[in-house]
Amino acid sequence: MNILFIMYDQLRHDYLSCAGHPHLQTPNMDRLAARGLRFTNAYVQSPVCGASRMSFYTGRYMSSHGATWNNVPLKVGEQTLGDHLRRCGMRSWLIGKTHMKADADGMDRLGIAHDGVIGTRLGEAGFDTWVRDDGLWAEGPAGPYDGRRSPYNAYLAARGYGGTNPWHDHANSSVDADGNTASGFLMRHAGKPAHVHEPDSETAWLTDRAIDFLDSDAANSRWLAHLSYIKPHWPYIVPAPYHALYNADHVPPVMRDTAERQDPHPVFGAFMDGDISRSFHDPKVRDTIIPAYMGLIKQCDDHLGRLLDHLEATGRDRDTMIVLTSDHGDYLGDHWMGEKDLFHAPSVKVPLIIVDPRPNADATRGRTCDALVEAIDLAPTFVEVAGGTPPDHILEGRSLRPWLYGETPDKWRTAAISEYDYGATEVADQLGQAPRDCRLFMVATKEWKLMAAAGFERVMLFDLVTDPDELHDLGTDPAHADKVQEMMDLLNRWSRRMSQRTTISEDAMRARRGGADRVGILIGVWDEAGVPQDTLDIYSGPARPLPDA
Structure with a gap:
């Protein structure tokens, strides 16, 4: 088997038609769900790009691998999918984004050449690179956000798009009535069409690169290809015709309650009052942004269809496992929040669909599974698909293969964990906290969810059965003190896991x-x-x- 590991950026778990979205149609994502198994309780290990992705790639919790935020280096000693799969005779290729920051100091300390094979893999989260583009080529008075070269920008320049940063000026901006650039970073422009021909947009370009890989000699030996899309992540702007497919009438009702604003947990309150969240308090922002977000998803789905058609036309669908997921979600104004900084479902839950073409998986095709699944479960699953035995002293997740085969694994987890380090955010300044104290934790069962913050005795507690939208915090209710203690016991048990003995097996x-x-x-x-x-x-x-x- 080969593995096509597709990840979208900031795609919510409930913005697929097979997940029940009332207006957005995603027939190709649904096509995968009909061919495979869709997991409805899939959690990421951290609701921010870099930390989440490093957990996907290492199969380890955020506090185990230590890359706790965007652009925090993944230390040299951490093994990734590439390391584990190469031992099984399978290469791991990157097509798109990783948000990986190399541990340059660690490589220098060990005398590892940055441009050698080992150094290059360490700098690319263990992947061999077909093409890497992290898709945020912003620039400001202090310089660029990402100082590396953008292959996508080079592509646009070769296609005749002008300017020094066509990623911004064309793919992520529009043109106003006076002929001036209407930057996608200003959300008021979200309803305008991006100033790029749709076949040259990021999603189309990256799909082309994936098809190039599938048609190359590199795909003639066993492979995992990590096709990691840049969208529907902001800037929320999409090329025609996708900019006009949806309007405010298609925006789902906001999930928030005035009770959430009354004496909130201090950390939650600080995030709700941040600049990003305050923007989304305004209904016109949601009515402008969400139709563009839906258009980006629809474009992703259409190009997924193009990719699936190519796999079927070449027969690769018969020897390729396909996995579709996201690195985190997007609040979009729910819970008075923007972005993805806490652990409510819109932020921390993700879509997860796995299609295994082998007969063993026939029993679960077109079905859903509500088991508590974590992002770190994919790494051991991939190792098993490659024919290896997951090294459980390193990989902290568990293989999903039994679920795919209609089996119930012994002693499956009863709680899912997610972590968040907000030490680099303005909330830390607002609360007067040192970076090392800015740690958040989530523990969720199927019935309850608890959020805890280091340094705060108060917790947040939600009854997911009677309050599935997580609108009423029961953490300070004396009647639920026993449940708080029970959930804290689960979190404490997790904190005592064996996570650092990775050099010798059980x-x-x-x-x-x-x-x-x-x-x-x-x-x-x-x-x-x-x-x-x-x-x-x-x-x-x-x-x-x-x-x-």
Whole structure:
């Protein structure tokens, strides 16, 4: 089997028609759901791009791998999908975004050349790069957000698009009535068409690169291809005709309640009062942004259809597992929030569809699974697909293969975990916190969700059965003190996991039990009783003579 690992950026779990969106039609995502298994309780390990992606790529929780925010380096010693799959004879290719920041200091300390094979892989989250483009080529008075070269910008320039940054001036901006650039970073322009021909837009361009890979010699040996799209992440602007497909009448009702604004948890309150969230408090912002967001998703779906058609036309659909997911969601004004900084469902839950073409998975085609699934479960799943045994002293997730085959694994998790480090945000300044103290945790069962913040005794608690939209915080209700303690116990149990012993396996540790005497180490032994004879033979017998004084 090969693996096509498709990730969209900032795609909400409920913005697919197969997930029940009332207006947005995603027939090609639905096409995958009809061919595979759709997981309805899939959580990311952190609701921010960089930290979430590093958990997908390492199969480890955020606090285990340490890349806690965008552009926080993933330390040299962390193993990724590329490392695990190469041992199984499978190469891992990147087509698109990783938000990976290389541990340059670590490579220098170890004398690893940045431009060598090892250094290049360390800088690309373990992938071999077909094409990398992280898709945020912003620039300001202090310089560019991302100082690397943009292959997409180079493509646009070669196509005749002018300016020094056609990513912004064309693909992520429009033109106003006076012929001036209408930047997509200003959300009021979201309803305008992007100033780019649709076949040259980011989603179309990246799909072309994926098809190039599938038609190349590189695809003739076993592979995982990580097709990592840049959209529907902001800037919320989309080329024609997608800019005009939806309007304010298609915007779902906002999920928020005035009760959320009354004596909120201090961290939640600070995020709700931030500049981004305050923008989304205005109904006209949602009515402008969400139709563009839906247009971006519709464009993604159409190009997914183009890719699926190519797989079927070439027969690759029969030997390729397809996985579709997202790195996190988008509040879009729900819970008085913008962006994705906390753990409500619009932010922390993601779509997850897996299509395994092998007959073993026939029993679950077209079905849904409500098991608590985490992003880190994909890494061990991929290792098994590649024919290996997941190293469970390194990978903290569990393979999803039993679910695909209609089986229920033994002792599946009863709670999902997510973490967030807000030390680089303005909320930390507002609350007067040092970066090391800005840690948030979520623990969620199927019935309850708890959010806790380091340094705050108060927690947030939601009854997901009676309050599935998570509008009423029960964390300070004395009647729910026992439930708070129960959820905190789950979080504390998770915090005591084995996460740092990654250099030796469980089996190797078992093999060491009771083996000290076999290498001559006798501790606390009074006499010969109970000592194996072959050990005694080495440590007994006639005494050796002393040398002459």
